[in-house]
Amino acid sequence: MKKSIMLAFVLCNSFLALAQKKDGLVLQTIYKTALTNSQCYSWLDYLSNQIGGRLSGSTNAEKAVFYTKSQLETLGLDRVFLQEVMVPKWVRGDKEVAYIVNNKTKIAVPICALGGSVATPKNGLLAPIIEVHSIADLAQLGDKIKGKIVFFNRPMDPENIETFKSYGGCVDQRFDGAKEASKWGAVGTIVRSMNLRLDDFPHTGVQSYGDIPKSQYIPTAAISTNAAELLSKTLKKNPTLKFYFKQSCQQLPDVLSYNVVGEIKGSTHPENIMVVGGHLDSWDLADGSHDDGAGVVQSMEVLNIFKKMGYKPQNTLRVVLFMNEENGGKGGEKYQELAQSNHENHILALESDSGGFSPRGFSLECDEANFATISGWKTLFEPYLIHSFVKGHSGSDIELLTSKNLVKAGLKPDSQRYFDYHHALNDTFDAINKRELELGAATMTSLVYLIDQYGVVK
Amino acid sequence: MKKSIMLAFVLCNSFLALAQKKDGLVLQTIYKTALTNSQCYSWLDYLSNQIGGRLSGSTNAEKAVFYTKSQLETLGLDRVFLQEVMVPKWVRGDKEVAYIVNNKTKIAVPICALGGSVATPKNGLLAPIIEVHSIADLAQLGDKIKGKIVFFNRPMDPENIETFKSYGGCVDQRFDGAKEASKWGAVGTIVRSMNLRLDDFPHTGVQSYGDIPKSQYIPTAAISTNAAELLSKTLKKNPTLKFYFKQSCQQLPDVLSYNVVGEIKGSTHPENIMVVGGHLDSWDLADGSHDDGAGVVQSMEVLNIFKKMGYKPQNTLRVVLFMNEENGGKGGEKYQELAQSNHENHILALESDSGGFSPRGFSLECDEANFATISGWKTLFEPYLIHSFVKGHSGSDIELLTSKNLVKAGLKPDSQRYFDYHHALNDTFDAINKRELELGAATMTSLVYLIDQYGVVK
Known part of the structure; x- marks a missing residue:
């Protein structure tokens, strides 16, 4: 009996070591792909420099919807669609x-x-x-x-x-x-x-x-x-x-706008949904490169990296570009409403909405068991200088989202410079560093990969 | 006998817990002082915007010597002095x-x-x-x-x-x-x-x-x-x-220049010297705010923070602003030469010469025992998001410095943006974030404090 326990222990340990090694190699590929073969920086260049500020209800917000939708359509996803949502329209x-x-x-x-x-x-x-x-x-x-x-x-x-x-x-x-x-x-x-x-x-x-x-x-x-x-x-x-x-300034009647959604269907558990997202609207004073153009293109990049790597997620992976986070939160509300009426089961919601700076970790809203599991992945993230796994607010657009056993997370970039730019005239593309943006996308992709592999603790 | 061992163990543990708590509070005061009551940013403003590029042998390099000396003289140190050094003079x-x-x-x-x-x-x-x-x-x-x-x-x-x-x-x-x-x-x-x-x-x-x-x-x-x-x-x-x-461009004859040194004499072990430093010279294309104006003012700030806190180091603390790191390394050479001929015993040399970005940790050159001790302070640094303690190159100016049991360290800021500016026209003051600069100074001060308290392992 003792021997068989010992054998099981040894086998289990070897298995864990092997899995750890495999995951380490996958993360290596994810970061390499992000740093050498990603599109997020050029997407952001377009969003910021060709479109510009994207306040809800504006022509630019509409242009951003159709631009990101068309870009998602080039990635070979299983479906790309819009979710209609009425949004407030305020003009300066x-x-x-x-x-x-x-x-x-x-x-x-x-x-x-x-x-x-x-x-x-x-x-x-x-x-x-x-x-x-x-x-x-x-x-x-x-x-x-x-x-x-x-x-x-x-x-x-x-x-x-x-x-x-x-x-x-x-x-x-x-x-x-x-x-x-x-x-x-x-x-x-x-x-x-x-x-x-x-x-x-x-x-x-x-x-x-x-x-x-x-x-x-x-x-x-x-x-x-x-x-x-x-x-x-x-x-x-x-x-x-x-x-x-x-x-x-004045408040005009609400207008029709959209969340933009792209999806890779899960190969094993299509009924489980993992969402990555940022918000497509921005304030009108600048082009919103940090808030939240960065989060938008990083979220799109998660799916792009998986496609480039040939990685097929076991669970359904969705990118959602939420409309109207800045002055109403209507996109997030609508997404939750539809998720509920469609009886969808979300296991992960990961938002990037804290700027495009060097990633440091994640801010997590989940139960103790999942927090312990995710914190246990710290060593896998260490080579990429990702070190901060804390409990805290995940993201405004996913605030309302509820599901049994849902892990909500926010990407946590270095925050020192963020409020130099936040909602101001200088939140522009030149304040973005390509590598920092890419490292953020890789960090998000890595968490999605690990959740996809090991699920959430039930 | 067993009881007395137990008692000793309990006492020892309580003592360690108390020490840890005390150190935690000291670090809190250090970071608070840096973020609310420091001078490094205004010093750098002057160095960058009033003086500018400081290539060895130039008038600006001379101005920088006298400016930093005069600023150190306002801090109430035990002595401030110059070390003469002949430096190459190359002009564009x-x-x-x-x-x-x-x-x-x-x-x-x-x-x-x-x-x-x-x-x-x-x-x-x-x-x-x-x-x-x-x-x-x-x-x-x-x-x-x-x-x-x-x-x-x-x-x-x-x-x-x-x-x-x-x-x-x-x-x-x-x-x-x-x-x-x-x-x-x-x-x-x-x-x-x-x-x-x-x-x-x-x-x-x-x-x-x-x-x-x-x-x-x-x-x-x-x-x-x-x-x-x-x-x-x-x-x-x-x-x-x-x-x-x-x-x-041409190479002119060598000229006389200086390292700038400021010192607080150790209260208990004046014979042990801890050096913090950066290099005062910079390339001529810009004002050298990141390389290495940041390191200069952060090093000066270490002494300033201790003075403001009323902390008297047990070991002698020296700030050294090295001349000629960029094209000759003559200041570092001269410092080591003088240290040797004066039979000085250095226990710490800490350089900041990797930009003024958000600090992430330290790159350490020391033996295993000291590496283990310093890495053991990680939890004390965690609240300040300092997480990376690695073995590696410390700094060019302290490269030649040798002493028995010397710990050499380099401040390790986030490196993603550094080479966007390094030695180029855009390495200017506006590329510096005040908080990032201050956090770097606080991180250096914290390491100096801990080494001062616990010495180096012999």
């Missing part, structure tokens, strides 16, 4: 104008309307401005807010190593600021850009009026970090100064 | 000119003279050009080389994850190419830039004629990767085309 209008009006001096400052904001009156809005550092400050100030513009100026915390944590600690000012300030009688809000460095780019992003009545909607805009510092300093010297801004 | 002269001369068509291409190269004849050099992929190819071609320009066109290998490995696999073409081609009667060499991406920047760098007679020195220059591709393609269509280039 004319370039915004803003001044600090300090007695007789007018200092021009760079601002941009936040997504979903209403316009100012045609000739702009001039009012006293009051600085706060949080939504909680509003209640403290109470009546002092009435008739004023509220200036939310809490900076991102530089102490966090993960910059997304600092973003999370600040973004309520942008998302809820106007709604909350309006309740205290503010006439507008100006929000310090979510940016860790001091520069001259205002960073847009979505905001929401929640359920306050339309009559109480007030215009809201982001101001560059340099200008926020200047405004704060000038306000300290002259608390009665005024601020002027003019923007002509 | 007028901007280089080059053409592919294909029948009657002249195509201008971007080149730059390699450091140490001789000039072409005054009116330039026109000759047939022959492409090779390695120095070994020269012997194969033999007589066919005579009277021609040799075009070394082996690209950096994109498959390596660590880009320095690809650099190492290519740089012989630049360093030895002219010397070797001259032996076969070549009249000049053109070398594909050491750059992983395709762009229009020629990358300079040092070359050596070794011990061939002066009369056999031939002019040598680097060509941008895009132009190398074009030249290769054009040569395939017309192998008899000619290449023209003109450069007026």
